[in-house]
Amino acid sequence: MPSHASGLVCSSLLLCLAASVFAQRPARPRAATSEEPRVQQAFNQAKQSPLELYAFLDRMPKGADLHMHLSGAVYAETFIKDAAADGLCVNPATLSFFKPLATTRSLPQQPVCGEGSVRASDAFKDQHLYDQLVDSFSMRSFVPSAGVSGHDQFFATFSRFGGIAKAHLGEWLDEVATRAAAQNEQYLEIMHTPTFSAAAKLGESLGWPTDANPAANSTGDAAGTSRADLAHLREELLAGGLRDEVEVDRKEISDALAARNQIEHCGQTDATAGCSVKIRFLGQVLRAFPPEQVFAQTLLYFELASADPDVVGINFVQPEDAYLAMSEYHRQMLMLDYLHSVYPKVHITLHAGELAPGLVPPAGLRFHIREAVELGHAERIGHGVDVMYEDRPHELLKEMAARHIMVEINLTSNDVILGVDARHHPLPIYRAAGVPVALSTDDEGVSRITLTREYTRAALDFNLSYLDLKNMARASLEHSFLPGASLWEKPDVFLRVNPACAAQPMGTEKPNAQCRSFLTQNEKAAEQWELERRFQSFESAIR
Secondary structure, rough: OOOOOOOOOOOOOHHHHHHHHHHHHHOOOOOOOOOHHHHHHHHHHOOOHHHHHHHHHHHHEEEEEEEEEHHOOHHHHHHHHHHHHOOOOEEOOEEEOOOOOEOOOOOOOOOEEEOOOOHHHHHHHOOHHHHHHHOOOOOOOOOEEEOOOHHHHHHHHHHHHOOOOOOHHHHHHHEEEEEEEHHEEEEEEEEEEEOOOOHHHHHHOOOOOOOOOHHHHHOOOOOOOHHHHHHHHHHHHHOOOHHHHHHHHHHHHHHHHHHHHHHHHOOOOOEEEEEEEOEEEEEHHHHOOHHHHHHHHHHHHHHHHHHHHOOEEEEEEEEOOOHHHHHHOOOHHHHHHHHHOOOOOOOOEEEEEOEEEOEEHHHHHHOOHHHHHHOOOOOOOOOOOOOOOOOOOHHHHHHHHOOOOOOEEEEHHHHHOOOOOHOOOOOOHHHHHOEEEOOOOOHHHOOOOOOHHHHHHHHHHOOOOOHHHHHHHHHHHHHHOOOOOOEEEOEEEEEEEEHHHHOOOOOOOOOOOHHHHHHHHOOHHHHHHHHHHHHHHHHHHOO
């Protein structure tokens, strides 16, 4: 079992180097509790069995999941149910949904799917079809074959379960919140793509300021990205009515949250556990498209995040190795550099370094994370698995640590999509370099996992301690985009809390007036205080 712990046998040169560096670093200060030694002992005992460890970690407070895509977080079984409710059809050849061309005149109306196709509702009467759909929409039962990799299967799932009405968004939020509550999570930062069709159409009609030749865009200045060009294009988009779609998106998100609250009976005496999970959104920009669409959508979501407190930032999504995502990467970072100057308060987290050797040419591994940090103004990096293939990787690690740029670690996703297993994963290197990290799920529905599974995997594959995992949970809230000051006196040093709350034990249910005032004014600190309360409760219950 790979380990970064000093004195254990290392399974690769990379891990040995990380172990050596980590062993020489002084232990990070932490906020110790009297219960921790006993809990660490119970954790070590549970670690002897993966099943016992899962049960232990299922109850452990986990703070936040900061890297999860809503459509990818929903399990396939839900999509089948929703497709049947929407009257969709199934193409048996592609095992994907499509909308019928007509419906029957008889009541209740049924979709007319055409010869060779079947109704989605038929899956409830045909176990073989049901199983095929679950496998088509996820990584369940997938075995790589000639020409079809885990990467191919993973990204192909999203188009197969598309077409379901957005009226189900509230139901999906309920699903992920309920699952999070069952695992003692308290905050989800969910990536979602609100409606952007009008912005995309407007961007296409305006075009790009100059010839956008992707082949000439991998280095140096990218055509059309001067401050003057981008400022003029922004003015044209706003004059063309781009802000009109902001209100459409605000309503979409508001309606989804209201539906979720209604399903969970939030605010009522019979409220479900899911209500305890706070949800915020990241506007996810589709980056594998021409620059005029990407810029228009990015501008739309900067405007949206500036107007809607439920949208706390943006992210770029789609496969990083796709042709346009690769060839347009530098231009897109320049777009973000400009837009950040106009909207400096909008938070940015970016998928960067979700690449592995062989997936792209070597040159494609050399600059994505650095440009995301230095040009894209990313406050967090999603995945970051190719960091050691970047130019001057140790300088980059030092810069990320100094600037407290957190990495969102997605172990299962990196394994099934990229084939990056524990021997080749940079998690120990990030930790040795002092770069903050937190575990996340990426697409728990497609991967058929939970955040507890990721905690279990991390503990076993990298020989992490209970305190390691506890501080990762703390880091997840420390680097959330919730508004307000942190509970902790110094960034990523979980030793002393803000002086306003230093006069009583952390996480006490009844903080004094000064602390209560501080927590009321700082939403992030309030969630961090709640995490400490949950740790106190969890640790005191361990026997």
